[in-house]
Amino acid sequence: MHILILGAAGMVGRKLLDRLVRDGSLGGETITRLTLHDVVPPEAPPGTPVPVALSASDFSDPGEAERLVAGRPDVIFHLAAIVSGEAEADFDKGYRINLDGTRRLFDAVRAVGEGYAPRLVFTSSIAVFGAPMPEPIGDDYVSAPLTSYGAQKAIGELLLADYTRRGIFDGVGIRLPTICVRPGKPNKAASGFFSGIIREPLAGAEAVLPVSDTVRHWHASPRAAVGFLLHAATIEGARLGDRRNLTMPGVAATVAEQIEALRRAAGDAAVARIRRAPDPAIERIVAGWPRAFDTRRALELGFTAEPDFDAIVRAHIEDELGGTVAA
Template identity: 45%
Template sequence: MNILILGGGGFLGQKLALKLGASPTLKGKAITQVTLADVMEPPTIEAPFPVQTVTCDISDAASVATCVTAKIDVIYLLAAIVSAHAEEDFDAGMNINLFGTYNVLERCRALGTVPMLVFSSSMAVYGGEAKDPLGDHSYPNPQTSYGMQKAAGELLINDYSRKGFIDGRAFRLPTISVRPGKPNRAASSFMSSILREPLNGREAICPVEADFLHYYLSPRRCVENLVKGAELNAADIGQNRVMQMPGKTWSIAQVIDAMTAVSGPEAAKLIQWDPQPDIKQIVSGWRWDIHADKALRLGLNADDTFQDNIRYYLEDDKPND
């Protein structure tokens, strides 16, 4: 299996590559190569198969053609302009999230090799007039341009699959927490930083109230689900290739309590509560009563408790002092 990860320099792309390296088969076949592609040369990883790193701008069809080749069996399309960034810079969001997706799909269609394509959609497709509870068959009424672009991407993935141009699978990712690294321009960035920073002895700002509910998944479980998503047989998925990836709903108070239970009472004292209207304006349009019936039936999983999310961060990602 020759695997291409678009967005391979991002934290999920890197973790996915490491996971493939640790268990180097997919659908019962040996992985022969992984290519990590991103707008900037991605870091390589240690693996029992050759790992290539390349630059690729998915908003440029010619650039896509250099890394999406007839040799590729499975494409992970994780590259994205995240929510707050896409809200600020409408063109960047359209060019990467919508037209970038289209460029990858068109390249697959032109090749005629019907590669598998695993697409990271988002729970940001929900919102507006869509009724709770939300899930696989809810009306996507996104309240951000990012959500709109992901919802349009889902439609493309389904139609290109129906037409036989790709074998597509699209997963609406919950908010990933605890996310390693630095805060990014996702409006949800604080949902990791209020845990990650205190766990590293640093202060963090919580821009919403303690009763703010949200739907979470750990990076470890998300990557496991992305691998399982590629392992699924197309026939078991059916004609609708889009589904919610499992997560669990917790309040800010609950995720902080989980941190305290795992790591002691000091960390929570490093959180400063400072409501931020611009962040609240975006995240208040997001939804939390979300169900992932199809994915759970197909064997994908959520975390058991948020204490697991904290432990996975400490085991997988916390920098050594």
């Protein structure tokens, strides 16, 4: 099996790659080849036992997507995107990468011709929903985004469903919750503080909280995100039918509940490292985001996530901190 990962240098891409290399197979088929792409040079884990092709470019440039699919990968993980805050700040860049790049990728698969219809897993986002919204949001609620990022992802979902209907590829779109706790340095996502108020205090550093404690949001860990991707890559298309885009399960938690989970994991000293600094721009963006979901369809199809935010914090401590936290 030949697997292509776009966005392989990103946090989720790296974790997905590590898992694929560790498992050596996907859906019962042995992985024989990997193609890794990102706008910055990706890296393969040391000792990867199969041939790996590494590529760095802007996949939205003419000809790049065609080059990437020329090797006819059996499974394509499309993780490449400009994150929410950057897509809102740079209108042209957001649409070029998140929409034009996605369309070029889909058309590149189409151009390969008859006999080629790979499984294509597209990472969408709960940002496809916008206020006012019911709580929880059910599987049949309309997507009406209030950000450019959400609009770009919603258009990608429509394209994926139509190209799948046409038999161009076998697509599955997964609307990721906000991934928390993200390891490493903060990115430009407007949601970055959700991870920051856990990650930095656990590491002994200060964290800035730009919104109120009452903000409620939908979360899943990086560990769960990898599980979503793997399951999406292997689930039978017949089980999905024509509805190819699903909201992933997660945990609805307020900022206050996040902080209390941090306190239970690392004590008052960690909580004291959170500094409140209201940011009206972030508050305005977050106010239009969904807060909770009823994801019964994804659950019935076998997707799973953490049961509560304490489990999300534990996953970060185990996977990133070796099981210990700063004093």
